[in-house]
Amino acid sequence: xxxxxxxxxxxxxxxxxxxxxxxxxxxSDASTQSVIAEVNIHDLLADSEAFLGKTVSIKGTxxxxxxxxxxxxxxxxxxPEDRIKIIPDQNMNSFEIELEGSDILVQGTLIxxxxxxxxxxxxxxKELSSADSKKSQEELEGEKQKIxxxxxxxxACDYDHLSFYVIECSAFEEVK
Numbered sequence: 001x002x003x004x005x006x007x008x009x010x011x012x013x014x015x016x017x018x019x020x021x022x023x024x025x026x027x028s029d030a031s032t033q034s035v036i037a038e039v040n041i042h043d044l045l046a047d048s049e050a051f052l053g054k055t056v057s058i059k060g061t062x063x064x065x066x067x068x069x070x071x072x073x074x075x076x077x078x079x080p081e082d083r084i085k086i087i088p089d090q091n092m093n094s095f096e097i098e099l100e101g102s103d104i105l106v107q108g109t110l111i112x113x114x115x116x117x118x119x120x121x122x123x124x125x126k127e128l129s130s131a132d133s134k135k136s137q138e139e140l141e142g143e144k145q146k147i148x149x150x151x152x153x154x155x156a157c158d159y160d161h162l163s164f165y166v167i168e169c170s171a172f173e174e175v176k
Contacts, residue, residue: 041077
């Protein structure tokens with residue numbers, strides 16, 4: 001009976017030690033490796049607080065690349081409503097306009113770009129009302145409409161603010 005006990009106990013001991021060290025290495029890897037598996041853009045936006053400050057990987061279609069230097073692009077997922085802004089990090093130059101319409105895989109850190117609340121909107125309205133004549137009437141009306149749209153979104157949401165997020169891109173590749 002003792003031999004049977006030792007026969008079962010010794011392998012169990014090694015397995016438990018192996019699992020423990022493997023768990024410890026997994027935990028140490030988690031602290032040094034902050035990349036999260038590919039996240040659907042819709043899920044990312046729906047639960048953005050959970051991903052804030054973490055490195056994420058998303059796949060989407062490039063809707064637009066800023067023509068003024070390529071310092072931002074917008075990528076959407078399965079639905080055009082699931083759209084996120086991508087900016088290059090300090091190690092990346094810019095995005096090429098030729099990426100528009102392409103499917104890409106982006107890796108980067110999710111950051112909060114802008115928090116819109118009633119105070120922010122009041123400040124923007126005040127700035128617009130005191131805007132100098134450098135802006136055309138059409139531009140002013142467009143900005144006023146954006147503020148009204150944001151007010152409606154703020155009224156409809158469950159929070160006292162709207163958050164707009166951006167991925168600071170560290171790497172991307174075109175998916176063929």
